[in-house]
Amino acid sequence: MLERNLARRAPTVSPLVSEASVTVRPLDPQGRLAFRIKPAALAGRGTIDGFDLTGAINSRTSPEADSGMRTALRLGPDEWMLITAADEVDERCEAISAALTGVPHSLVDVSHRDVGFSVEGPGADVVVNAGCPIDLAAKAFPAGSATRTILGKAEIVLARLAADRFTVTTWRTFAPYVQGFLVEATRS
């Protein structure tokens, strides 16, 4: 808890300015939960505490369009990143744990670990592709996709909210590097 409060108090990065059409903006603090459970242990539960877990691997599900308060990113066969409001983390943890009493699972609050950026504007995919080797064509990575991947030398979690709107999430220590990388990419 102390670490999380410290992380909130001291912003890791401040906005960098670029006059390009694509904007790279640090996101406000979000609640993030690393959730792992075997699909068999879910036993048909599609939704837990409002989080929709039925999405395919590398997809993003959000029950209310554009709300982002109960977003689930499926990063692997048995791994989800649950995103919620920064001040609701404890309630979400308790509710999910209560819903899964007696079921083997792992739920860890990693809100303080990551820093998120939004990459928005015409050509946002080109900016992300400047350092990310995956295919971001609309067919291969449509809106609603989310995956863990690489940007330059840093590991990121990339989610596509719309054709020209991405969120890039990375570890706090990588954040200045990732921000500099993206802003530099918007300039070239």
Add this chain to the structure above:
Amino acid sequence: MLLIDCPYCGKRPEVEFHCGGEAHIARPETPTAVGDADWGSFLYYRTNPKGVQAERWLHGHGCGRWFNALRDTVSDAFVATYEMGKPRPDRDAATASTPSNA
């Protein structure tokens, strides 16, 4: 860039992956019953073939899962990929169903 067909994520760039050496090497059930030579062989001696071999691969910067792959050590072509715990596929059958992506 070389694309590797992760059994969970589909084709992804090779920089997201890490090779974990030869696959299908079973640890002896009772190590105390194994002689020094056999134990040394289990620990250190690998086939190192010139041609197709089964390897363990980790999609570390992706889904985070280990899987097995048949890779040609001469051409670096991935012949097939399959989940952990499944038997090694027959090379010809694998070639017919999964064309090389090198």
